[in-house]
Amino acid sequence: MPAGVTETTSTAPTSVRHLLTGRFGWFFAGRSVDLAGSSMTTVALALAVLQASGRAGDLGIVLAANMIPTLALLLVGGAVADRMSRRVLLIAANLASAATMGALAATLIAAHYDLATAVGLSLLNGAVGAFTSPALRGIVPELVEPDDLQRANALLASTQNTVRIVAPTLASILVATAGGGWALAVDSLTYVLAALAFTRIPGSTRPLATSQALWRDxxxxWSVFRSLRWVVLMTISFALINAFNVGPWNVLGPMVVSHxxxxxxxxxxQSVRAIGLLVMSVLALKIVLRHPLRDGRIWGTLAxxxxxxxxxxxQAWVVAAAAFIGGLGFTVAAITWETALQTSVPAEALSRVTAYDDLLSYLAIPVSQLAVGPLAQSYGATQVSIACGIAYIAACLIPLASRELRSMTP
Known part of the structure; x- marks a missing residue:
């Protein structure tokens, strides 16, 4: 266990059973089904397009069409989530996702695949995603007491990590047996079920934003985001982490390990890493860190x-062991960050702040993916991996330069 992480205490929390039967319960159910659908979408969409077209180029275009509107509209999604009911927004977004995936499923089942149609529906689905994420990240503090936020986030993380293990395999089986169109039809159904669960969430009592122009929101x-220096510092850290991790892990990892x-x-x-993510998300239900951001950053270095x-x-067994340990640390870092935002950012600006956080940190991902190949050709895959591992650890520790962040308590 790294230094500085020993300050954990057992808590006498609201029981998990009570959380799941209270206001949070229906959200948890809807979010679990929503996660299953989202996790299936990535695999099912990729396999379905390849199955229907047989062209890798089509797949690249469809996937890019899904990502671009998400990034382009993310800030708008955050503003909308702060100025209207997040519950209503989640219901509408899930129904819209169901419609886009259902329409694409219908074209594939009818054997009428067309690249332009697939791209158009993928663009719409990506646009919907820009409104879903800020609403999801902002609604949890409306449903649980502040002292239960870490536990609620740990429950959500445990479901997410379980789904990461099961859903891709299920999507692959559906594509192989029933076909890509039917896999996307099942995916569409999960969004409908999630929307139905979200209808059972109690209405929010928070004051909604004024009806001023959206650009003012x-x-x-941005003003709130910039004024929270610890949030800015963490976002810079996440941008660097994504730059040093996403490309090397997803590109150099399979190349070197397969060799x-x-x-x-x-x-x-990947499966062993997912197990590490799941194990720590379950353990996080039982402990709480006295200085969550400080200790979360230290745990995060393990990744x-x-x-x-x-x-x-x-060697696969060495990388798998390191990935398992890294999964433990990554989970602690993610849960403590989410909890810190929910407890310390004003509720009326939470979705916008998280949208700025997402956008600025995600922009580094395509840069990482594009740069890692040329760097590996110039300096060698192993050298680049080692350099990125060291840089990753340093990026995790950068926020600890802030005394405010180091001393923050739940």
Whole structure:
């Protein structure tokens, strides 16, 4: 256990059973089904397009069409989530996702695949995603008491990590047996079920934003975001983490590990990492960190070990062991960050602040993916992995330069 992480105490919390039967329960149910659908979408959409077209180029275009509107509209989604009922927004967004996936499923089932149609529906689905994420991140404090936020986030994380293990496999089986169109039809149904669950969430009692122009909401959101120096510092840290991690892990990881241990080994590494994510999300239900952001940053450094393992060894069992440990640390860092935002950012600006956080940190991802290949060709895959692992750890620790962040308590 890294230094500075020993300050944990057992709590006498609201029981998990009570949380799941209270206001949070229906949201948890809807979010779980929503996560299953979202996790299936990535795999089912990719396999369905490849199955229907047989062209990798089509898949790249469809996936890009899904991502671009999400990034372009994310700030607007945050502003809208702060000025209207997040419950209503989640219901509408899930129904819209059901409609876009259902329409694409229908075209595939009818054997009428067309790239332009797939791209158009993917664009719409990506646009809906820009409104879903800020509403999801902002609604939890409306449903649980402040002392239960970490526990609620741990419950959500445990479901998310379980779904990451199960849903992709299920989507693959559906595509292989019933076909890509029917896999997307099942995906569409999950969004409908999620929307139905969200209708059972009690209405919010928070004051809604005024009916001023949307651009003013965006400016106000930026002002709040910029005024919270610890949030800005953490967002910079996350941008650097994404830059040093996403490309090397997703590109160099499978290349190096497959070279050393065979083609099937990378899937095993990913599964072991997912188990680490799940284990810690369950353990997080039982403990609370006295200084969550400080200790979360220290735990987060463990995720850099998996990049170091790729560079220093490349053997599947070594990388898998490091990925398991990294999964533990990553989960603690993610839960403590989410809880800190929900407890310390004004409720009326929470969705906008999280939208700025997402956008500024996600922009580094395509840069990482584009840069890692040329860097590996110039300096070698193992050297780049080691350098990125060290840089990842340093990026995790950057926010600790802030005394305010180090001393923050729940």
């Amino acid at each position: 965006l400016v106000e959101g 050393h241990s065979g083609a099937l080994s990378w899937g095993t590494v 850099g070990l998996q990049l170091l393992a790729i560079g220093l060894s490349g």
